[in-house]
Structure formats: C-alpha cells, structure tokens
Amino acid sequence: MALRRIASASLALGIVGSLAGATGAFASDTATSSIAAYTLIAPTSEVPSGLLARAVIASGAGCPALSGSTGAGRTFALRMQLRPKPALAGAAYSAVEVCERGIPVDTVSAMVGSRVIPAALPRRIERIAISGDSGCRITSWEVQDCSNTSAWPLARISRNMAKDNPDVIINLGDYFYREAVCPADNQSLCASSPPPPGNLPVTGSAMGWIADALIPMQPVFDAAPILMLRGNHESCARGGIGFFLFFSPQRSTALQCAPSIVDGAVVVPSDDISPTWHVSWQVGASDATAHTLDLEVIDSAYGQDGTVSSFAAIQRSSYVAAASHVSKSRPDEAWLLTHRPIFGMTSTQLTNGGPVWNSADQAAAAQGLLGGFSLLLSSHIHVAQAVNIPGQPGQIVLGNGASSLFPATGYDTPSYGPLSNLDGSTLSPLATPYPAPTSTWTDVRFGYAIATPGARSTSWTLEHRDDRGRPFALCAVARRSANCRSTS
Ligand SMILES: [Fe+2]
Ligand SMILES: [Fe+2]
Missing domain, CATH: 3.60.21.10 (Metallo-dependent phosphatases)
Structure with missing residues (x-):
C-alpha cells in the first residue's frame, strides 16, 4: 500500500508539472500551499466517488487545483470551489478559507496544489x-x-x-x-x-x-x-462552525451553525x-x-x-x-x-x-x-x-x-x-x-x-x-x- 502511494504520488507530481505549463489558469494555483489538505469520506448521493477533497488555505490565497489521474490513464486538473463561510462568523474564522471538490470516480492519484492527498479507497478494505x-x-x-x-x-x-x-x-x-x-x-x-x-x-x-x-x-x-x-x-455553541466548515462531508451543511441576529443579539442554532x-x-x-x-x-x-x-x-x-x-x-x-x-x-x-x-x-x-x-x-x-x-x-x-x-x-x-x-x-x-x-x-x-x-x-x-x-x-x-x- 505505502509503495503504491509513493508511486502514485510521483506520477501525479509529473502530471501537475505538465498541466501547470499547459493551463495558465492553474499555474499559480498549483504553487499554493495549504494549511491542511485531506480526503473526506462523503455520501455518494453528493459525491459519486464518495470522496471529497478539502484544502484549508490562508484567506485570499486562492483555491489550489485538484489534479490527478484516473485508472484509464486520463489526467485532470479541476478548480476547487470555496466552501461558504457564515457571514457573522466574522473575525473568528477570517484567517482561513476552505476549498473543496469531489474527487472523480476511478481516480488513482490526486493532489491539492502541490500536496498529495489520498485518492481512492482500495477495492476491498481490510484495515x-x-x-x-x-x-x-x-x-x-x-x-x-x-x-x-x-x-x-x-x-x-x-x-x-x-x-x-x-x-x-x-x-x-x-x-x-x-x-x-x-x-x-x-x-x-x-x-x-x-x-x-x-x-x-x-x-x-x-x-x-x-x-x-x-x-x-x-x-x-x-x-x-x-x-x-x-x-x-x-x-453550534462550541466548535460547530469549524466542524461544518472543515470536516462535515456534505456540501449542503457549510452554514448549519451560522450565527444570526435575533432581537439584537447574536445567536447560533x-x-x-x-x-x-x-x-x-x-x-x-x-x-x-x-x-x-x-x-x-x-x-x-x-x-x-x-x-x-x-x-x-x-x-x-x-x-x-x-x-x-x-x-x-x-x-x-x-x-x-x-x-x-x-x-x-x-x-x-x-x-x-x-x-x-x-x-x-x-x-x-x-x-x-x-x-x-x-x-x-x-x-x-x-x-x-x-x-x-x-x-x-x-x-x-x-x-x-x-x-x-x-x-x-x-x-x-x-x-x-x-x-x-x-x-x-x-x-x-x-x-x-x-x-x-x-x-x-x-x-x-x-x-x-x-x-x-x-x-x-x-x-x-x-x-x-x-x-x-x-x-x-x-x-x-x-x-x-x-x-x-x-x-x-
Ligand atoms: Fe463527547
Ligand atoms: Fe470528548
């Protein structure tokens, strides 16, 4: 397993190098380094592959690309999307932004910017x-x-x-x-x-x-x-805003703990x-x-x-x-x-x-x-x-x-x-x-x-x-x- 990942990683590195040259839009994106990048297990009703790539970046840095290759030998470079942040979360979450993109079905290697992320589950899970x-x-x-x-x-x-x-x-x-x-x-x-x-x-x-x-x-x-x-x-009154920003695997839940103003006071659900x-x-x-x-x-x-x-x-x-x-x-x-x-x-x-x-x-x-x-x-x-x-x-x-x-x-x-x-x-x-x-x-x-x-x-x-x-x-x-x- 480890050997396979290293092999896929270097393959993906080569791919991104060539894509960065070929697609000017992603050239700067691939250089973006994220604060954290990871692959969430997600419901297949939302992401067909069941895998969602996330990157936490410094605010304003711009989302990196999700790039990689599939089992059929196809390469891809996809723009990640900003996950919405609750408007009233304001300064508490102003330092970061979160980018996400579903990992395509049949992906064998994947990178967020220049960082390798897990690309797939094995056909049969044993650990x-x-x-x-x-x-x-x-x-x-x-x-x-x-x-x-x-x-x-x-x-x-x-x-x-x-x-x-x-x-x-x-x-x-x-x-x-x-x-x-x-x-x-x-x-x-x-x-x-x-x-x-x-x-x-x-x-x-x-x-x-x-x-x-x-x-x-x-x-x-x-x-x-x-x-x-x-x-x-x-x-929501504790770490909920962060959970729904960083770790909840549904695209629809980003604002679940969004604060609102009721009778002049800021409240959360x-x-x-x-x-x-x-x-x-x-x-x-x-x-x-x-x-x-x-x-x-x-x-x-x-x-x-x-x-x-x-x-x-x-x-x-x-x-x-x-x-x-x-x-x-x-x-x-x-x-x-x-x-x-x-x-x-x-x-x-x-x-x-x-x-x-x-x-x-x-x-x-x-x-x-x-x-x-x-x-x-x-x-x-x-x-x-x-x-x-x-x-x-x-x-x-x-x-x-x-x-x-x-x-x-x-x-x-x-x-x-x-x-x-x-x-x-x-x-x-x-x-x-x-x-x-x-x-x-x-x-x-x-x-x-x-x-x-x-x-x-x-x-x-x-x-x-x-x-x-x-x-x-x-x-x-x-x-x-x-x-x-x-x-x-
Ligand atoms: Fe607990
Ligand atoms: Fe606990």
Missing part, C-alpha cells in the same frame, strides 16, 4: 483505523498540557496511526477542546492557545481548530480517506442535528470472504447524558433513518456510528452514587431500532471500553484519542442496565430500561484501534494500540458481541 476525542482540553476547571506530546499525544497518535497503513480512518468526533482563555495560573501548560472569540456565543475559532486538529492530524490526513463524525464539542448518512464498503480479509459493510453515521452532538429529555424524541428520527436504510439495503453487515454511545459507562468516581450509564437520550432514542446492526462504535467517554447488553449489538467505545482521560478506575460491571436506576427501577417514564450487561471491559490509556475483518462475514479483530503504537488490548467482534481483553 480500518478508529479513534475519537482528540483535542487539548482548556477550561476554567481543567487544563491539559498542550505542549507536551505525552500529556496531549494527538500528534504522536496521528503519526503512529499513519504508520499502521490503514485503508480508511474513522474519527468518532470531539475535536475541539480549547474552550477557554488559558488560565493565568496555567500559562506553563497552554500559553498562547487561541482564546474563544469574544464577539460570538461560541467557543471555537479558526486558530483554535488549527491548533487542536488541523496541524496535529496532518499525518492521518496523508494516510487515508477519513470519515468524520460530529461530537458534542462540535455543537441548537439541537440542529444533521440527517443520518451512510456509506457502504466492500470489506474482507480475502476476495473469498469479501462482503458489504454498511456504516450508518448519526449526528449525536446534542442530548442529555444522565437523564432522558424531550430531545430523545427529536434524536429518534436519526436512528429510524439508520434502521430503515439498513433494512432496505440489506448489507451483509451494518455498524452504527454515533459519537455518544448507546451503551457506555462512565466511572463511579464521576457519578455521585448515581447510575454509571451515559448518554441516556441516545439509549432512549435508539430503543427498538438496533436489530439490523452487528456493532455500535462510539467515543465521548474518554476510555477504551466494550459493553454487551443481551439482545443488542456489542458496543465499543474509543474515546481515548488524546483528550484528557477519564478516571483510571470505577468501571465494575453494573448489576443494572442502561436507563435504570441502581436498583433496576426505571430511570425515566419516557423510556424502558435495558437488561443488565452480560460483560463489560474498560482500559484507560491513550490510543486508537485497528479493525481487521476475520474469516466469517461479521467477525472482526480490533486491536487497541497506545499513543506509541504498541498493542495493549484485543477485541473479538462476532455474532453481535464485542469481547475484549487487555494484553499488556
């Missing part, structure tokens, strides 16, 4: 890198050491994940964590971190996104196409979940076991974690759409991707004696709609975790992607299920409790996971790796359950 919860936390009550690559190891994780040569990458959301001015007594940890904009009711800014995601994630951007979820840190979208991949360890994997992508940026609220009824439409697409398309297997877990446990050190089950609104919203799925993949809780609830798909949580970890202990298997109180009674009149789990596993270390398909159509091995790329745990995913053990 998926997965992580979530990655930004450097700066709040008034907790500050991570953003300058220490052991205390905030996103750059290190990105490098090691890239070295593992994934075919595709899934990021489960929560990228933006620089939500406060660096406290005066913590200057040694976060001095010069971009502060929240003072003129908007949001915490995110372009410079904050550059520090928290765009620079440290470049190795994974170079490694493979990436599927990005929206986390609660990307709600809330509870603005995006429609569920999906992708379908051929996966398998060999041609003989190749099969279809459908991924349903839920926007769970909102909702309550400890209680069931009226929002669960709004969120339910996301899970109805996912279930109905799976039942219509009948893939060989289907995974549900949602930032907030359906069945995730937090530490008893954080629950004040209450139930450990997290994301109650998601557990309620998804009730009765998970029959078509073999696996639930989430993050949000800053640990690596697996939970099996009778009759439900196994849940894997991968929230250990560099943001400050949750407590190291307090994850004993509870005797009561999600949406229950400790004595098993109903948490909320709005939802029915699930049964108690048959097994749980939690390991609190920074890292990511590599999923590889097994011989059977719905069996997978998921290897957890730490921030230095060293394996530390192994999960067997089969027959709708996820069984993990720590190995070091």
Whole structure:
C-alpha cells in the first residue's frame, strides 16, 4: 500500500508539472500551499466517488487545483470551489478559507496544489483505523498540557496511526477542546492557545481548530480517506462552525451553525442535528470472504447524558433513518456510528452514587431500532471500553484519542442496565430500561484501534494500540458481541 502511494504520488507530481505549463489558469494555483489538505469520506448521493477533497488555505490565497489521474490513464486538473463561510462568523474564522471538490470516480492519484492527498479507497478494505476525542482540553476547571506530546499525544497518535497503513480512518468526533482563555495560573501548560472569540456565543475559532486538529492530524490526513463524525464539542455553541466548515462531508451543511441576529443579539442554532448518512464498503480479509459493510453515521452532538429529555424524541428520527436504510439495503453487515454511545459507562468516581450509564437520550432514542446492526462504535467517554447488553449489538467505545482521560478506575460491571436506576427501577417514564450487561471491559490509556475483518462475514479483530503504537488490548467482534481483553 505505502509503495503504491509513493508511486502514485510521483506520477501525479509529473502530471501537475505538465498541466501547470499547459493551463495558465492553474499555474499559480498549483504553487499554493495549504494549511491542511485531506480526503473526506462523503455520501455518494453528493459525491459519486464518495470522496471529497478539502484544502484549508490562508484567506485570499486562492483555491489550489485538484489534479490527478484516473485508472484509464486520463489526467485532470479541476478548480476547487470555496466552501461558504457564515457571514457573522466574522473575525473568528477570517484567517482561513476552505476549498473543496469531489474527487472523480476511478481516480488513482490526486493532489491539492502541490500536496498529495489520498485518492481512492482500495477495492476491498481490510484495515480500518478508529479513534475519537482528540483535542487539548482548556477550561476554567481543567487544563491539559498542550505542549507536551505525552500529556496531549494527538500528534504522536496521528503519526503512529499513519504508520499502521490503514485503508480508511474513522474519527468518532470531539475535536475541539480549547474552550477557554488559558488560565493565568496555567500559562506553563497552554500559553498562547487561541482564546474563544469574544464577539460570538461560541467557543471555537479558526486558530483554535488549527491548533487542536488541523496541524496535529496532518499525518492521518496523508494516510487515508477519513470519515468524520460530529461530537458534542462540535455543537453550534462550541466548535460547530469549524466542524461544518472543515470536516462535515456534505456540501449542503457549510452554514448549519451560522450565527444570526435575533432581537439584537447574536445567536447560533441548537439541537440542529444533521440527517443520518451512510456509506457502504466492500470489506474482507480475502476476495473469498469479501462482503458489504454498511456504516450508518448519526449526528449525536446534542442530548442529555444522565437523564432522558424531550430531545430523545427529536434524536429518534436519526436512528429510524439508520434502521430503515439498513433494512432496505440489506448489507451483509451494518455498524452504527454515533459519537455518544448507546451503551457506555462512565466511572463511579464521576457519578455521585448515581447510575454509571451515559448518554441516556441516545439509549432512549435508539430503543427498538438496533436489530439490523452487528456493532455500535462510539467515543465521548474518554476510555477504551466494550459493553454487551443481551439482545443488542456489542458496543465499543474509543474515546481515548488524546483528550484528557477519564478516571483510571470505577468501571465494575453494573448489576443494572442502561436507563435504570441502581436498583433496576426505571430511570425515566419516557423510556424502558435495558437488561443488565452480560460483560463489560474498560482500559484507560491513550490510543486508537485497528479493525481487521476475520474469516466469517461479521467477525472482526480490533486491536487497541497506545499513543506509541504498541498493542495493549484485543477485541473479538462476532455474532453481535464485542469481547475484549487487555494484553499488556
Ligand atoms: Fe470528548
Ligand atoms: Fe463527547
């Protein structure tokens, strides 16, 4: 795979050289260097190839060209288009502009300006890198050491994940964590971190996104196409404007978090979940076991974690759409991707004696709609975790992607299920409790996971790796359950 990419890269370099001479319009564009460039997995309803090239550039620099070649030997050079920016985002996002263009079907090499980007998915996917919860936390009550690559190891994780040569990458959301001015007594940890904009009711800014995601994630951007979820840190009042500018794969969502003026005050939307979208991949360890994997992508940026609220009824439409697409398309297997877990446990050190089950609104919203799925993949809780609830798909949580970890202990298997109180009674009149789990596993270390398909159509091995790329745990995913053990 790596050799193939290097070969394609040099091929593409030659192509751009000749195109720049042949097409005066692109001559200066090809020299533009971007702040970041990457290939997003996008719905094929919007981009036929399912791959969208993005470049983040300095404002006014002009969009670079997307150039490359196809399997049929054809070369192309296409003008990238500016992604719209919310007008009232003003100074907070004035430093950058974002350019985008769908990558043509059958592309084998691609460049944005002079930068090589992943051009295609392999015909059969056999290596998926997965992580979530990655930004450097700066709040008034907790500050991570953003300058220490052991205390905030996103750059290190990105490098090691890239070295593992994934075919595709899934990021489960929560990228933006620089939500406060660096406290005066913590200057040694976060001095010069971009502060929240003072003129908007949001915490995110372009410079904050550059520090928290765009620079440290470049190795994974170079490694493979990436599927990005929206986390609660990307709600409109937090990093949402940046998420929809940089990472949302739909062309239609650029302005989803656009501020507006109501009664003289600047406001941003809330509870603005995006429609569920999906992708379908051929996966398998060999041609003989190749099969279809459908991924349903839920926007769970909102909702309550400890209680069931009226929002669960709004969120339910996301899970109805996912279930109905799976039942219509009948893939060989289907995974549900949602930032907030359906069945995730937090530490008893954080629950004040209450139930450990997290994301109650998601557990309620998804009730009765998970029959078509073999696996639930989430993050949000800053640990690596697996939970099996009778009759439900196994849940894997991968929230250990560099943001400050949750407590190291307090994850004993509870005797009561999600949406229950400790004595098993109903948490909320709005939802029915699930049964108690048959097994749980939690390991609190920074890292990511590599999923590889097994011989059977719905069996997978998921290897957890730490921030230095060293394996530390192994999960067997089969027959709708996820069984993990720590190995070091
Ligand atoms: Fe998080
Ligand atoms: Fe989260």
